[in-house]
Amino acid sequence: MTGPGNTRDHGGGLDAAMARYGGSRDQWLDLSTGINPVPYPIGDIPPDAWHRLPDEGAMDALLQAARRFWNVPDSAQIIAAPGASALIARMPLLTGSTTGGVHIPRPTYNEHAAAFEATGDHWLSDDPNDAFTHVYVHPNNPDGRLWSADHMGGRTLTVIDESFCDTDPGESHIALAPDKGIVVLKSFGKFWGLAGLRLGFLIGTPETLAPVDRAKRYGILGAEHEMRLQSMADALGPWPVSGPALEIGTRALGDTAWAEATRARLAQDAARLDDLILRTRAELVGGTGLFRTYAVPDAAALHDRLARARILTRIFPYSERWMRFGLPGTEAHWAQLEAAL
Structure with missing residues (x-):
């Protein structure tokens, strides 16, 4: 629909x-x-979660709960967002100043391709060797295909979308999150059945999640890329996750x-x-x-x-x-x- x-x-x-x-x-x-x-049974939500702007303490509690639940390596950063789709739409930001082919094995979830094609700087490539960016939905939607670690890494950006992986955490590639250029996407709404809450997570190294810092370091930040080379956290803006979502997400991620x-x-x-x-x-x-x-x-x-x-x-x-x-x-x-x- x-x-x-x-x-x-x-x-x-x-x-x-x-x-x-x-x-x-x-x-x-x-x-x-x-x-x-x-x-997930959300229980009672404190009135302050609705009334006040989300504070840093609530966000930190959510991210720590996510780190424990997914066994996120210490060297990897976690960013929370208002839904995995908000992160998918902004994923081209993480390519830095690189333009070119994007390899997304199909059939798969169509928003990944749409996000890269919308930039005008990227195009879909069926040849994995002719693409600086790869996207793998793991397990794949709609056929459930699993991708081995052999497909990951060694390029500007590799996106591993694990929106459906929480049913089988043993298949997760979260251990690859500390590798340069790899990011792992997690959706909260599917496994916990709370899609209306709009909560998602992106996991990777701080450098991978902030390509503007990488570009400045290597002197490749041209004016034509300046707007596109913001970090993922900056792109999401202040208070990206609502107070109720912070409360419910922290509670659910801790309920093993x-x-x-x-x-x-x-x-x-x-x-x-x-x-x-x-x-x-x-x-x-x-x-x-x-x-x-x-x-x-x-x-x-x-x-x-x-x-x-x-x-x-x-x-x-x-x-x-x-x-x-x-x-x-x-x-x-x-x-x-x-x-x-």
């Missing part, structure tokens, strides 16, 4: 689905995203028992979804503990049939067969999906 000023396809978009197929919001089961359908229990539940539910969908004429393409992608004879037809049963799924403009399902969150939702199939 798309929104104002955005022609790229994404999951979500119940308003558009209701406008086309009818029904009220409470009748719909949205399986078009990879968001945990059983979100919830995280472990959630991983177990998501793995069981992903297997349950496979069992249900593969009974039909479908083949598993891949996925994660938060979404599964299948190949079906006619994705558009099945998408339409499920939508008429008030179930929203995700299909892709580049494939007539691929179809992605998120996980139902309640027994009633599981029953709704099984009946529609």
